[in-house]
Amino acid sequence: MKILIIEDEQELAKSMKQYLRQESYVVEVAYTAREALEKVLMHEYDCILLDITLPDGNGLSILEKLKTENKLDGVIIVSARNSLDDKIKGLNLGADDYLAKPYHLSEMGARISAIIRRKRFEGNNAIAFHELTIDLIGNVVSVNKLPVELTRKEYDLLLFLVSNKNRVVSKNAIAEHISGDVAEVFDNFDFIYAHMKNLKKKLAEAGCVDYIKTVYGLGYKFEV
């Protein structure tokens, strides 16, 4: 699976690349709009992360170019402006998603895997690890083919961890992911602990291997 990162900040691009490499993606980076356009027109990517504030031109123009080339599918706009305008403009132009800087890499990971899953497994969108299956269309989790009753938050939490499997997902990233855009996040992770406890308990009761590991001081990791 090929991913293109269009990002003028080299250090950030490097981090993104490094994080995504662990997921066995093929990651390419373009630092300028010109470079990005070349790459986009020559290759097919499953997902493009597009920073719309590029030094040599507005990223939105790349988006427009992609639209005329019919290669829009799978574009996530990244913006430091955190501006509603950019978001609306980008989504109107046909981008799939929007990420505001600064974002957690695990959030980025979750967004990318959502896009890739949607593109690759049309109609039959499910993730399976041994006895655990997550049906992404019906939003149903089952263990050994028996459905497990999860709350919306527990389901989101599981999916978030699975999307970043084998990587440590920080408490902060989880808190932000679960709280949503508007809610002000409290410096209190009690509610995460509560959700996590319930989720692990429900999976264990259904006979699932304990894939979710607590990483001391940092967060959680879905390990397979």
Next chain:
Amino acid sequence: MKLLRRTFKNYILYSTLLLLVCAPLFYLFIQQLFVEEMEEELFHHKKNFFESAAYIKSDSDLTIYKLLNEEFQLKEATHWPVSDSLYSYSVYDSIEQELIPFRVLRCGVIIQNKNYELIIRESVVGSSDLVQAIVVIQTSLLILLLIGFIFINQNLSKKIWSPFYAILEKLKQYQIDKDTQIKLPPSDTTEFEDLRITVEQLVSKNRNAYLSQKEFTENASHELQTPLAIFQSKLELLMQTHNITREQADLISDLSNANDRIARLNKNLLLLSKIENNQFPSKQPVLLKEAVEKTLYLYKEKAEVKKMKTTVTDESETKVNVNPTLLDILLSNLISNGLKHSPEESELKIHIEKNTLHILNQGEPLKNPEKLFQRFNRESRTATGSGLGLAIVKEICDVEGFKIEYYFTDQHYFKVSFNLN
């Protein structure tokens, strides 16, 4: 005291004083003039009499003369010589039923070698009436003059000062965050023209300073996003490295928390400048109760963690014409503020009345309630909020034309009034 009234006060004081002092003085002066005139007259009569006396050759002549000239009284002198003397006296007039004052000249005269005392008298009544009439006319004139003066002065002052009041009015209406320029009416009075130019320059300088400050906040926040993103990404990569000790994990966790706080702070600063810059212009009617319930749902878990109860009551079906994003932020900040600062197992009460929203929660009274809506004002250093939540609420209220008030009786009470006009 108003400028015009201040000058007026002095004018009127002076004029009244002048009138009070001058009217009696004037009266006395005229009176004096008349008396002098009358005495001259009396002496004139005396001279006439002396001239006529030469023609009196017999007693009968004298009797005729006496009959013809009532104002002369002749009687034989009791002593001689009689020196000229002037005096006044009054005689009761039974017809008019009043005392009639007279001015009298007494002198000696020799007629046919006999010594006589001549008394010439002149009624003062006519002349004193005249004096009074003159004084009344003069006083009326003075009063009329004064009234005219006040009237003219008032109108003239108003006219002269009108550019000044126009400038003052424009300055009062000027809002640095809304109006781009101030347009003041020109004047042909040099001072006011100077004032106008100076004020316009001052305003435009202030406006520029304000804009660059605003721009700075926005730019600084923008520019900070990228390094923050880099820092965060590196921390996350650091978390993925192997063999992290507990000590290192704690450090990374602390760094991550601190970075999250900076990121949130920065996000809020950016949001604040965006609200200030009116980047949320579109409005639509929103059912307040629905918006409140939607926001409460977002904080459901945080309330549950603190075992807090939340209630919403609404009898009004109030709809607010507002930018929906701003309303969400406003409610979110107020509700999260309430939840954050309430003791465990307490209640957060939200009540909607016609065009007003009431949010009540328990807690200790504030030490500095007047600073509540100021940026970075925190009651305690231990609080981990950005210190911008309520400043954002205030800014939203300002931009949207709402009014927010805070009271403390036995609990914290926020009141937001919508649809003010």
